[in-house]
Amino acid sequence: MSRFANQRKSKSFSESLLSGLALATILATPVFAAAAPSAPSGADTGSDTSAGASTSTNAQDLITKGRYVAAAADCAACHTVPGSASFAGGYAFQLPIGTLYSSNITPDKTNGIGNWTEAQFIRAIREGVRPDGAALYPAMPFPSYARMTDEDLHALYAYFMHGVQPVAQAVRPNGIPWPLSMRFPLTVWRWVFAPSPDAARKSAERSFPTPELARGAYLVEGPGHCGACHTKRGLAMQETALTAQDGPQYLAGGAAVDGWTPPSLREDPRTGLGAWSVADLTAFLRTGRNMRGSAFGNMDTAVHHGTQYLTDDDLAAMARYLKALPAANGAEQNWQTDPAATRALRAGGKLTKGQRLYLDNCAACHRSTGAGYAPAFPPLAGNPVVMNAAPDSLIHIVLTGATLHGTQAAPSAFTMPGFGKRLSDAQVAAVVTFIRHAWGNDASAVSDVDVAHLRKRLTPSTMQSAPPTPIDPAPAQPGSAPRAPEQDVSQDTSKPATGPVPTGHLPPEDALHSAPQPAMKAN
Amino acid sequence: MAEKTLPPVDVVVVGSGWAGSIMAKEMCEAGLSVVMLERGKRRSTARDGAYPSSLDELEGAVRYKLFQNPAQTTVTVRNRSDQEAVPYRRLAAFLPGAGVGGAGLHWTGVHFRAPPQDLRLRSHVIERYGRKFIPEGMNLQDYGVTYTELEPFFDKAEKVFGTSGEAYTVNGKATGKGNIFAPDRSDDFPLPPLKDVYTAHLFRHAATEAGYHPYAMPAANASQPYTNPYGAQMGPCNFCGYCSDYACYMYAKASPNVNIMPALRRHENFTLRSNAHVLKVLLDSTGKKATGVVYQDAEGNHITQPAGLVILAAFQFHNVHLMLLSGIGKAYDPASNTGTVGRNFTYQNITNSTVWMPPTRSTDQFIGSAGGVAIDDFNSDNFDHGPLGFIGGSPLWVNQAGVKPIAGAKASTPGAPRWGSAWKKAAIDTYRHSFTINAQGSNMAYRDVYLDLDPTWRTSYGQPMLRMTFDWKDNDIRMNRYVISQLANVVKALGAQDAHYGMREPGKPFDVRDYQTTHLCGGAVMGEDPKTSALNRYLQSWDVPNVFVVGANAFPQGMGYNPTGLVAALAYWSAHHIRTQWLKGNGGPLVAL
Numbered sequence A: 001m002s003r004f005a006n007q008r009k010s011k012s013f014s015e016s017l018l019s020g021l022a023l024a025t026i027l028a029t030p031v032f033a034a035a036a037p038s039a040p041s042g043a044d045t046g047s048d049t050s051a052g053a054s055t056s057t058n059a060q061d062l063i064t065k066g067r068y069v070a071a072a073a074d075c076a077a078c079h080t081v082p083g084s085a086s087f088a089g090g091y092a093f094q095l096p097i098g099t100l101y102s103s104n105i106t107p108d109k110t111n112g113i114g115n116w117t118e119a120q121f122i123r124a125i126r127e128g129v130r131p132d133g134a135a136l137y138p139a140m141p142f143p144s145y146a147r148m149t150d151e152d153l154h155a156l157y158a159y160f161m162h163g164v165q166p167v168a169q170a171v172r173p174n175g176i177p178w179p180l181s182m183r184f185p186l187t188v189w190r191w192v193f194a195p196s197p198d199a200a201r202k203s204a205e206r207s208f209p210t211p212e213l214a215r216g217a218y219l220v221e222g223p224g225h226c227g228a229c230h231t232k233r234g235l236a237m238q239e240t241a242l243t244a245q246d247g248p249q250y251l252a253g254g255a256a257v258d259g260w261t262p263p264s265l266r267e268d269p270r271t272g273l274g275a276w277s278v279a280d281l282t283a284f285l286r287t288g289r290n291m292r293g294s295a296f297g298n299m300d301t302a303v304h305h306g307t308q309y310l311t312d313d314d315l316a317a318m319a320r321y322l323k324a325l326p327a328a329n330g331a332e333q334n335w336q337t338d339p340a341a342t343r344a345l346r347a348g349g350k351l352t353k354g355q356r357l358y359l360d361n362c363a364a365c366h367r368s369t370g371a372g373y374a375p376a377f378p379p380l381a382g383n384p385v386v387m388n389a390a391p392d393s394l395i396h397i398v399l400t401g402a403t404l405h406g407t408q409a410a411p412s413a414f415t416m417p418g419f420g421k422r423l424s425d426a427q428v429a430a431v432v433t434f435i436r437h438a439w440g441n442d443a444s445a446v447s448d449v450d451v452a453h454l455r456k457r458l459t460p461s462t463m464q465s466a467p468p469t470p471i472d473p474a475p476a477q478p479g480s481a482p483r484a485p486e487q488d489v490s491q492d493t494s495k496p497a498t499g500p501v502p503t504g505h506l507p508p509e510d511a512l513h514s515a516p517q518p519a520m521k522a523n
Numbered sequence B: 001m002a003e004k005t006l007p008p009v010d011v012v013v014v015g016s017g018w019a020g021s022i023m024a025k026e027m028c029e030a031g032l033s034v035v036m037l038e039r040g041k042r043r044s045t046a047r048d049g050a051y052p053s054s055l056d057e058l059e060g061a062v063r064y065k066l067f068q069n070p071a072q073t074t075v076t077v078r079n080r081s082d083q084e085a086v087p088y089r090r091l092a093a094f095l096p097g098a099g100v101g102g103a104g105l106h107w108t109g110v111h112f113r114a115p116p117q118d119l120r121l122r123s124h125v126i127e128r129y130g131r132k133f134i135p136e137g138m139n140l141q142d143y144g145v146t147y148t149e150l151e152p153f154f155d156k157a158e159k160v161f162g163t164s165g166e167a168y169t170v171n172g173k174a175t176g177k178g179n180i181f182a183p184d185r186s187d188d189f190p191l192p193p194l195k196d197v198y199t200a201h202l203f204r205h206a207a208t209e210a211g212y213h214p215y216a217m218p219a220a221n222a223s224q225p226y227t228n229p230y231g232a233q234m235g236p237c238n239f240c241g242y243c244s245d246y247a248c249y250m251y252a253k254a255s256p257n258v259n260i261m262p263a264l265r266r267h268e269n270f271t272l273r274s275n276a277h278v279l280k281v282l283l284d285s286t287g288k289k290a291t292g293v294v295y296q297d298a299e300g301n302h303i304t305q306p307a308g309l310v311i312l313a314a315f316q317f318h319n320v321h322l323m324l325l326s327g328i329g330k331a332y333d334p335a336s337n338t339g340t341v342g343r344n345f346t347y348q349n350i351t352n353s354t355v356w357m358p359p360t361r362s363t364d365q366f367i368g369s370a371g372g373v374a375i376d377d378f379n380s381d382n383f384d385h386g387p388l389g390f391i392g393g394s395p396l397w398v399n400q401a402g403v404k405p406i407a408g409a410k411a412s413t414p415g416a417p418r419w420g421s422a423w424k425k426a427a428i429d430t431y432r433h434s435f436t437i438n439a440q441g442s443n444m445a446y447r448d449v450y451l452d453l454d455p456t457w458r459t460s461y462g463q464p465m466l467r468m469t470f471d472w473k474d475n476d477i478r479m480n481r482y483v484i485s486q487l488a489n490v491v492k493a494l495g496a497q498d499a500h501y502g503m504r505e506p507g508k509p510f511d512v513r514d515y516q517t518t519h520l521c522g523g524a525v526m527g528e529d530p531k532t533s534a535l536n537r538y539l540q541s542w543d544v545p546n547v548f549v550v551g552a553n554a555f556p557q558g559m560g561y562n563p564t565g566l567v568a569a570l571a572y573w574s575a576h577h578i579r580t581q582w583l584k585g586n587g588g589p590l591v592a593l
Helices: A002-027 A030-034 A051-072 A075-079 A118-127 A150-162 A184-193 A197-204 A211-221 A278-287 A298-305 A312-323 A340-347 A353-361 A392-400 A425-440 A448-457 B018-029 B057-062 B121-129 B147-161 B198-209 B316-326 B405-410 B420-433 B474-494 B564-582
Strands: A092-095 A098-101 A402-404 A414-416 B003-005 B009-014 B034-037 B075-078 B270-273 B277-283 B290-296 B302-312 B343-346 B349-356 B373-375 B396-398 B434-441 B450-458 B464-469 B498-500 B521-523 B547-549
Touching: A051 A075, A051 A150, A075 A298, A118 A150, A118 A197, A197 A211, A211 A312, A278 A298, A278 A312, A298 A402, A340 A353, A340 A425, A353 A425, A392 A425, A392 A448, A425 A448, B009 B018, B009 B290, B018 B034, B018 B302, B018 B564, B034 B302, B057 B405, B075 B450, B147 B564, B198 B373, B198 B396, B198 B434, B198 B474, B277 B302, B277 B316, B302 B316, B316 B450, B316 B464, B316 B521, B343 B450, B349 B420, B349 B474, B396 B474, B405 B420, B420 B434, B434 B474
Parallel strands: B003 B302, B009 B034, B009 B302, B034 B270, B075 B464, B302 B547
Antiparallel strands: A092 A098, A402 A414, B277 B290, B290 B302, B343 B521, B349 B434, B349 B498, B373 B396, B396 B434, B450 B464
16 A cells, blocks of 8 residues: 555655746746745745745745735635636626626736736736726726735735636626726726825824734725725715725615625624624634624625635734724614514414515524524524615525535535525515514515515526635645636536646535526616 | 546545545545545535425425436346346335435434444354354354444544434443433533424333333434534424435435535545446456446446545445446355355335324324434343344334325325225324334344346346345344334323234235335445455455445344444444555555455
8 A cells, every 4th residue: 555655645746846846937037036025924934044945935925925815805706707717807797887897817918917017917906007008997996905015915916927827718898888988987087086006005004003903904994895895885986985084984884786785894783793793703704604694695705705714813803993993873772682573473373474474484494583593594683684774685685595605614505595486576575574673673674666676686597606716725835736726517527636636626515506696687 | 428537546436425425535634536426416405405495295205306216227126036036116115315415315314323232243142142043044243343443433423413312321421311222422412312202202201101211312413503523514403304305404414415525525635526327346457456447427428537445335235236247256146155245135124103192182293303212122132032032123213204295195094995085084183193103123134135136137327237135034024023012012101092013924025115214234244254244344345455345235234223323433434444554554455364
């Protein structure tokens, strides 16, 4: 057996050696060597002073750091189509003006950003300007990314140039008709709404009571671009606040994106995160679930691509920063459980339509108490998402269901089935109204017209498979090959597995593969 | 049809049920590259357990959604060697699964450890009753592994499965109201027992009154939300009764899909290929070393997957079939009682009895889970067999698994008409006020009960079908009738209005048309003697030492308990020795010949 074991060992050793050499060659270019970082946080280079080794180690550390920054900035969520090569673009944004496709940001020289200099790369990220001078659509959250440090962007550039596989996939032309396709108004938009790099830097460097809060503010306001969804946008689609300094509308809940309404992340006790502890938030960002709720819709994607890979310290910093945002609406009372609904459900007998529908469709997992069986099945009682002033998310999830993907720390996927085929608009309205009123919840009623409106905007059944994993869950070994894009082998292709070379992950066994998918039709 | 050879991997695992998933996880943890081949399709709770559409008795239990398609491949069956076997084309007596998760997806979840004496039954019987007690023609054997050796692996499996139960002793100290016949444990169950349903509650009281020792059946149905050592999460069982034949929509019934796959899939060195039907294990010119497997994919291509280690972890008889088709080990010859592959094929000796309670007692049979209440007073060797003259035993239990509408309508009431208003009345009465007590007994191995390749019938893959030669034998019939006769004491204490005792009838042959159980065992058994076992005590082929064969095929005889707990423990036991010994050695036998 020793031969067998040795063979494997030598194979992976030679592979590491080869990729290590290749990397050292790439990195021995003057530009890159000169730009070696000064011990960025999270990339401790140790005391190795041997030139060759240190070049390679530093460069690898830089790529590892860049990979981490890419996760913190959640690049993959928009630039990767689930089941396709990482960062090759083509992800569709259905906007009122037409369809926008994300760009290929792999280092492919023809289709991607392989020819971009670091300065061009940084300008695109911070200012939303392409090397050819054209303006990017503000779907790219450059007003937030403007706050990112030179150090992080330097590492990010190294990662995209040397840690990502080039993919020769042409960018799909946007489906936006003329005259809306003209980009010059975007330039005006940028002048009006996006902070200048100087202004952003100044704001980012404001003082905080603790370094932890400063770090949390940086991650949330900068790379994390939480406000892109969780802050309301103005008439010109600009975020009405970009930082905690800009007032109580910051992260006070956004308008629906893809039919999901992002809730407030402020201290509002019912509709925000007032009842959540730092530990609750950290668990949520790490695993997509905790004892108070589960991620769904676009937040599942954000956890899947981004937050699950952040360190405990960074997640705690984000949590503490969010917990320091005072409630936007001072009038909200703390949620308190009211046992009336539970009593009615348990007593049976004469039930309202909503109560009856709840028992028949929801109570198996969410229980007659509304407490669920967290973290597997989230509570509905006291859940801020349920009490959101806008019922869209709740209607949406009842109609289509949702999959909570597995993460490194919580590998199980859980899927709530959709009830859109089973329940009429009036039935969905009745059960959602019941849930919004039961157990001490106090949100507004929902009408069948609300349900019909949302149902019309949901397109049936595009196949869902796992979003790819952009970064290596484990710290990359120096000299190891960049992670192959995640393969979707759900079609049972006979993909050869080749010894110890990473063969990519499988899609979650528990993702919906054929159920209606909550993609939105353009109105 | 194309032929293709893929790059080699370290390990190929055939089958994605409990045995295959455990072995694949362990091999991935050891850093080996693993390809798992599953003949069926991909399955997930999201699709196959979607609520409420998956609660469909017609689809699940009548049209057999999760089971093997007997048109593709099946077995032939006969009772005696002088008969001609015919193919089993309509699933009934036993239901082999197909698809990712295998039988581990459609099982109920009853999760036992093996009684220590069952693991060394031959030695135990000789010690207690003498060699002459073993009837002529019975191939009674030991497993070659003891309970003490397996205990850490039983414990590990329970923690992975999220098993609910109540211990009797932990590290020698009495801890609860568990089974007084159960062996000592190193740790408690990971979850408390499921609550007794009403009928189980009635049985518990009646059994106590009759002087027996009832206990909560250990069940891999989570009694609470649970996170296992792999980080996989389960919801809690809500007693809906859709366990056996279904994917559990509550993520509460342990399955490879819920409890192992989420973690297994995260190993970069793991690849799962479904719709991959393995045709044979390839051997080198010496016949002493496997070089990989060849399988047929969904398009009919024949794919060769070279591998350094081959783990057969398909369903019991598929493992035996693959060994016979590949020439691994010597085929069993009943005439000379030589050869080992196909030897000691056994089943489980189950009969069901029904009791009718007074009309004031509603038995709520729609409720169900893998839990229940059992007595072990007549299981294993927990009672004196000396005056009885048979070997083996049977637990008795109320394991109310949820009577669904079609099954409820098909349930018969002795003496009632088969149609009309009188039938209706009887059916309603039976559904509302009756319940079932099962006697799930052991089945001993006999010289003329075996598996071999059918000389006539071929599968859709062009290979000879596996042939079963099986019948009930006097020892096992007498065991069943004795245990059922003891049930009368419990029925009396129940205050039942009527009872129908289901028991094996002498002279009535094995009949594949009625569902009995899918607990098929043996055919490639483990042991200490290569003349009587195909596998050594580590489940390694005596003949081809880089082939391990994991599953209930390794049981030398059928026990009274459900097999999955022992299958899982043996898988972890085998994997442990592959990891700690075989991988560090020269690839040879772990037990010297």
